[in-house]
Amino acid sequence: MNELIELQRQFLRAIVAGDEAAILPKIQGGRIGAAERLRIYRNNSYEGFRLSLASAFPVVERLVGQGCFRGLALDYFHSFPSQSGDLGTYGQHFAESLRRRYERSSFDYLTDVARLEWAYQEVMMEADAETLCARDLASVTPEQFERLRLHLHPAVRFVASRYPVLGIWLANRDDAQDCPAMNVHSGGESVLLHRTFSSVELQILDPAELLMLQACTAGRSLAEAFEQAAAVDPNLDLQRVLARGFTFGIFCGYSFSNGPG
Amino acid sequence: MTPLTDIGWQSVGSIPVHAGIGLRSVHQDEIIEQRPCIEWFEAHTENYFAAGGAQLEALHAIRQDYPIALHGVGLSLGSADPLNDAHLRATKKLIDRFEPGLISEHLCWSSIDGQYLNDLLPLPRSVESLRHVVEQIGQCQDVLGQRILIENVSSYLEFADAEMSECEFVANVADGADCDILLDVNNIYVNARNHQFDPFEYVDRMPAMRVAEIHLAGHRINHFEDQEILIDTHDAKVVDEVWGLYKYTVERLGPRPTLIEWDTNIPSLDLLIEEAAKAESILVAHR
Numbered sequence: 001m002n003e004l005i006e007l008q009r010q011f012l013r014a015i016v017a018g019d020e021a022a023i024l025p026k027i028q029g030g031r032i033g034a035a036e037r038l039r040i041y042r043n044n045s046y047e048g049f050r051l052s053l054a055s056a057f058p059v060v061e062r063l064v065g066q067g068c069f070r071g072l073a074l075d076y077f078h079s080f081p082s083q084s085g086d087l088g089t090y091g092q093h094f095a096e097s098l099r100r101r102y103e104r105s106s107f108d109y110l111t112d113v114a115r116l117e118w119a120y121q122e123v124m125m126e127a128d129a130e131t132l133c134a135r136d137l138a139s140v141t142p143e144q145f146e147r148l149r150l151h152l153h154p155a156v157r158f159v160a161s162r163y164p165v166l167g168i169w170l171a172n173r174d175d176a177q178d179c180p181a182m183n184v185h186s187g188g189e190s191v192l193l194h195r196t197f198s199s200v201e202l203q204i205l206d207p208a209e210l211l212m213l214q215a216c217t218a219g220r221s222l223a224e225a226f227e228q229a230a231a232v233d234p235n236l237d238l239q240r241v242l243a244r245g246f247t248f249g250i251f252c253g254y255s256f257s258n259g260p261g
Numbered sequence: 262m263t264p265l266t267d268i269g270w271q272s273v274g275s276i277p278v279h280a281g282i283g284l285r286s287v288h289q290d291e292i293i294e295q296r297p298c299i300e301w302f303e304a305h306t307e308n309y310f311a312a313g314g315a316q317l318e319a320l321h322a323i324r325q326d327y328p329i330a331l332h333g334v335g336l337s338l339g340s341a342d343p344l345n346d347a348h349l350r351a352t353k354k355l356i357d358r359f360e361p362g363l364i365s366e367h368l369c370w371s372s373i374d375g376q377y378l379n380d381l382l383p384l385p386r387s388v389e390s391l392r393h394v395v396e397q398i399g400q401c402q403d404v405l406g407q408r409i410l411i412e413n414v415s416s417y418l419e420f421a422d423a424e425m426s427e428c429e430f431v432a433n434v435a436d437g438a439d440c441d442i443l444l445d446v447n448n449i450y451v452n453a454r455n456h457q458f459d460p461f462e463y464v465d466r467m468p469a470m471r472v473a474e475i476h477l478a479g480h481r482i483n484h485f486e487d488q489e490i491l492i493d494t495h496d497a498k499v500v501d502e503v504w505g506l507y508k509y510t511v512e513r514l515g516p517r518p519t520l521i522e523w524d525t526n527i528p529s530l531d532l533l534i535e536e537a538a539k540a541e542s543i544l545v546a547h548r
Contacts, residue, residue: 003387004341004385004387004390005373007420008341008373009374012373012376012378015378025421026385026420026421028419028421032490034418038418040417040483040490041378041380041418048380083377084335084348084377085307085333085334085336085348085371085372085377086307086335086348086351087307088310090379124314124315125312126312127312128312128313198318
C-alpha cells in the first residue's frame with residue numbers, strides 16, 4: 001500500500017502547504033493543467049471549512065466582517081487541522097485560535113464571543129436527560145441535604161468573561177436590528193447556557209452563583225458549593241439559586257456524598 | 262445487457278422505488294408540521310452525530326412517517342489510514358436507532374495520517390488502491406452488520422497511470438467488497454465532461470444487480486481561460502443532459518430509488534418536490 005500512502009500524503013501536503021512538486025507529475029494534465037486542477041480541491045476544502053466555521057460562529061463573523069473572517073478561517077485551518085470526518089466538531093478550537101491571535105489586543109473580547117458561540121453549539125448537541133425539579137427532592141431529609149450533590153444536566157455550559165459577552169452576542173445576532181456601538185469594557189458577564197425543550201437559552205449569572213454551580217459541576221456537595229460561593233458573596237441566596245436552577249432545568253439528578261453530614 | 266425492469270423491484274431495503282429528497286435542517290420543521298407527500302428522505306449521517314437535542318428529535322419525528330436512508334460523507338473509506346473507529350461506531354448507533362433502509366458512503370478518501378480535508382477526494386485507479394478500499398468496505402460492513410452502497414464521486418483530476426477506467430473501478434470495488442452501488446448520474450455526467458469519456462457507456466457497464474440507488478443533483482460550469490470544468494455543487498436544478506442520462510440509466514438498469522440532492526443555497530421544499538416529481542415520472546414510465 002506504499003504508493004497509496006505516498007500519493008495521499010503528497011496530495012495533502014499540496015493542499016495544506018502548497019508543496020505541489022511531488023504530486024504534480026502524478027496528475028494527468030490535459031486541457032487544464034494539473035496545478036489548476038489541484039487548486040479546485042484546495043478551494044473546495046477551504047470553502048467547506050470556512051462555511052462550517054461561519055455557521056458555528058455567525059456573531060464572530062459579523063463582528064469582524066466576511067473578509068477578515070476568511071483570513072481567520074484560513075489561519076485556523078493551518079493551526080488546528082481537522083481531525084474528524086464529522087465537520088460538526090471542526091470549530092472546537094476556534095476560540096483558542098482567536099485567543100492566540102488577539103490576546104492582549106483590543107480585540108481580545110472576540111475570544112469570549114467565540115467561546116460563547118461554541119458553548120451554544122455544544123449545548124445544542126449534548127445528550128438528552130430528564131431534568132430535576134424541586135419536588136424530586138421532597139424525600140431528602142435534612143441530614144441527607146447536607147450531603148446532597150446535584151448533577152448538572154449534560155446540556156449546560158458556563159461562559160465567564162471580562163467583557164459583556166452576552167450583550168455583544170445579542171446585539172450582533174443575525175436577527176438583531178442593527179449593531180449599536182457598545183463599550184466592551186462596560187463590565188464582565190457570566191453566562192449560563194441551557195436547553196429548554198429544543199432551543200438553547202442564555203441567562204446572566206451572578207459571579208457567586210456561577211461559582212456555586214461550577215462547584216456542583218466539579219462534584220462538590222451542595223453545602224460545600226454554597227459555602228465556597230458564600231465566601232465570595234455573603235448575600236448569596238441558596239433558595240434563589242436552586243429555584244432558578246430548577247426553572248432552567250439545569251439539574252438532572254442527585255446523589256449523596258460520603259463525607260460527614 | 263438485459264434491463265432489469267422485469268424483476269419488478271418494489272423497494273430496496275425499506276426504501277421504495279420512488280423519488281426521494283435529501284433531508285436538510287431548514288426543511289425539518291415544515292416536514293414535521295405539514296407531512297408533505299414525499300416517498301422517502303436521505304439524511305447525511307454526520308449531521309446526526311450529536312448525542313441529543315433538536316436535530317435528532319426532528320429526525321426521530323420524521324422517521325415516524327417516512328422511510329429514511331443514511332448517506333455518509335466522512336468515513337474516508339479509501340484512505341490509507343485504518344478506518345476511524347469512532348466514526349463507524351457513531352454510524353452504527355444511528356443505524357440501530359433509526360433503522361435506515363439504505364446506508365451509503367462515497368468511493369473516495371478524505372484523510373491521511375489522521376488529518377482530514379473533509380472533501381471527497383479521488384482515488385488512484387490502481388490494483389493496490391482497489392484491494393485496499395475493498396478491504397476497508399468489508400471491515401465497514403462487518404462493523405455495521407449490513408451491506409452498504411458506495412457512490413461514484415465527481416472529480417476534477419485523474420491520476421496518471423490508471424490501471425482501469427472509472428466504471429471498471431467502481432464495478433470491481435462493488436464486486437470485490439460485495440457491496441452495492443449508489444449511482445450518481447450527475448457525477449457520471451460531470452466526470453464524462455471533465456475527463457472526456459462516454460457517460461452512456463459508463464452506465465452500460467454498471468452491474469445492474471448491484472445498483473440499488475440513484476442520485477441526481479445540479480452542477481456548475483467553471484471556466485479556466487477558454488477551457489471549462491464542471492463542479493459538482495449541489496446548488497442548482499438537474500440539467501437537461503443529466504435528466505437524459507438518468508432516463509437512459511433507468512431504461513438500462515431498471516427503476517431504482519432516486520434521490521434529489523441539494524446541499525447549498527437550499528431552495529424551498531416545493532422546488533425539491535417538483536424535481537422529485539420529474540424523476541418520479543421517469544420511474545413510472547419504466548415500471
